[in-house]
Amino acid sequence: MNKYIERLYNGIIKENPTLILMLGMCPTLAVSTRAMNGIGMGLSTTAVLILSNIVISMLRKIIPDQVRLPAYIVIVASLVTVTELLIEAYLPSLYSALGIYIPLIVVNCIILGRAEAYANKNTVMLSAMDGLGMGIGFTVALTLAGMLRELLGNGTLFGLQVFPESWEPVGIFVQPPGAFLVIALFIAIMNAIGIKTRQRQLVESDGCDMGCAGCAMASECRKAEKKLPSDTAEGGPEL
Amino acid sequence: MMKNMILLIVGGALINNVVLNQFLGICSFLGVSREMKASASLGGAVIFVMTVASAVTSLLYNYVLAPLGIDYMKTIVFILIIAALVQIVEMFLKKKSPAIYQALGIFLPLITTNCAVLGVTLTNVQNEYGFLESVLAGFGTALGFTLAIVLLASIRERINEKDIPAPLRGAPIVLIAAALMSIAFMGFSGLSF
Numbered sequence: 001m002n003k004y005i006e007r008l009y010n011g012i013i014k015e016n017p018t019l020i021l022m023l024g025m026c027p028t029l030a031v032s033t034r035a036m037n038g039i040g041m042g043l044s045t046t047a048v049l050i051l052s053n054i055v056i057s058m059l060r061k062i063i064p065d066q067v068r069l070p071a072y073i074v075i076v077a078s079l080v081t082v083t084e085l086l087i088e089a090y091l092p093s094l095y096s097a098l099g100i101y102i103p104l105i106v107v108n109c110i111i112l113g114r115a116e117a118y119a120n121k122n123t124v125m126l127s128a129m130d131g132l133g134m135g136i137g138f139t140v141a142l143t144l145a146g147m148l149r150e151l152l153g154n155g156t157l158f159g160l161q162v163f164p165e166s167w168e169p170v171g172i173f174v175q176p177p178g179a180f181l182v183i184a185l186f187i188a189i190m191n192a193i194g195i196k197t198r199q200r201q202l203v204e205s206d207g208c209d210m211g212c213a214g215c216a217m218a219s220e221c222r223k224a225e226k227k228l229p230s231d232t233a234e235g236g237p238e239l
Numbered sequence: 240m241m242k243n244m245i246l247l248i249v250g251g252a253l254i255n256n257v258v259l260n261q262f263l264g265i266c267s268f269l270g271v272s273r274e275m276k277a278s279a280s281l282g283g284a285v286i287f288v289m290t291v292a293s294a295v296t297s298l299l300y301n302y303v304l305a306p307l308g309i310d311y312m313k314t315i316v317f318i319l320i321i322a323a324l325v326q327i328v329e330m331f332l333k334k335k336s337p338a339i340y341q342a343l344g345i346f347l348p349l350i351t352t353n354c355a356v357l358g359v360t361l362t363n364v365q366n367e368y369g370f371l372e373s374v375l376a377g378f379g380t381a382l383g384f385t386l387a388i389v390l391l392a393s394i395r396e397r398i399n400e401k402d403i404p405a406p407l408r409g410a411p412i413v414l415i416a417a418a419l420m421s422i423a424f425m426g427f428s429g430l431s432f
Binding site: 022025026027029030070073074077078080081084085100103104106107108109172175176177178179180181183184185187188189191192 | 259260261262263264265266269311312313314315318319322353354357358361362365405406407408409410411412414415417418419421422425
């Protein structure tokens with residue numbers, strides 16, 4: 001397979017950031033109330049991800065190793081600010097729907113994670129494709145969650161009525177608890193059909209929990225785990 | 240005045256819970272909730288950092304960014320402030336209070352990427368809070384985070400001993416527990432003063 005196509009496949013299926021790596025859970029849970037919001041958030045993050053991968057890949061030989069994390073954060077924050085201003089200017093309805101979650105793209109683990117794991121070691125073109133693949137994978141997962149929640153919680157799909165008017169929507173699915181339930185369902189289905197999420201593989205190797213797999217702060221996280229007096233750490237089905 | 244202040248804290252902690260209602264800080268909420276002790280320490284560190292971060296960013300926004308007309312720089316400035324603040328807090332505690340450092344120190348670096356801290360500072364600006372209001376809102380929000388993570392940790396310590404259907408083991412059962420907590424916290428939205 002062409003190595004550029006391979007990056008796309010890797011991002012969308014093999015290492016899907018949300019469903020397999022379990023990164024970026026905050027926006028996934030928060031904005032998946034409607035399918036359209038999921039697409040909007042997914043595409044905004046994709047744009048930032050591609051650009052940040054390109055910029056970081058271009059600067060990878062210039063940024064000194066010791067200060068790379070602050071440097072990445074500044075690059076990502078600048079790109080997010082530009083994206084936020086563009087959305088505010090051209091897509092005001094999306095801007096009000098996503099609200100505070102647009103500036104919070106800065107702290108989305110996927111972006112720093114890809115910078116650290118891929119863009120600072122690879123060429124500009126490959127990094128751009130990696131960003132595109134990861135972004136599409138994130139968008140797909142968000143849209144799926146959004147579609148399921150909108151369908152069950154509101155009876156509509158992309159704003160169009162699907163279930164007849166007489167059908168009583170299950171309101172809880174567009175409320176906060178529905179987000180947790182839908183994501184739990186997705187992961188449970190993947191467990192049942194035998195797709196291993198990264199978080200389970202990690203437990204077997206070094207014991208870091210979900211959420212920080214591949215995140216830039218994962219090493220700190222592991223340090224934190226190890227330093228704990230682990231009196232209750234052993235035994236039981238762990239996360 | 241007094242009523243408003245209480246409302247800010249209670250609202251941040253219970254009615255508009257940062258984790259269960261706004262989905263901020265989910266990474267550490269799910270990641271560091273395996274044991275009660277660790278989650279309580281993280282909660283302590285978050286209370287500290289979030290309150291100080293709210294105070295500093297509020298002053299900076301109201302007296303530097305807004306008068307200069309560069310309020311669109313807030314995301315960049317705030318994330319740098321939080322990162323620097325966490326470093327300073329860590330160094331200060333290491334020198335002045337080794338006991339607290341032992342308890343909180345290892346969790347401090349994790350807080351930089353905790354989106355709840357950036358989230359609360361941006362919400363403060365969005366709601367046009369003054370200095371005192373920002374500090375109280377930050378404190379209340381952090382209290383809510385600590386409450387949620389300690390509760391989840393105590394639930395998880397019990398879940399660990401139960402026989403759970405195989406596909407639900409691990410992340411799904413924790414998310415379902417979080418969903419039930421979220422339903423319970425929805426009850427607080429009926430609170431009024």
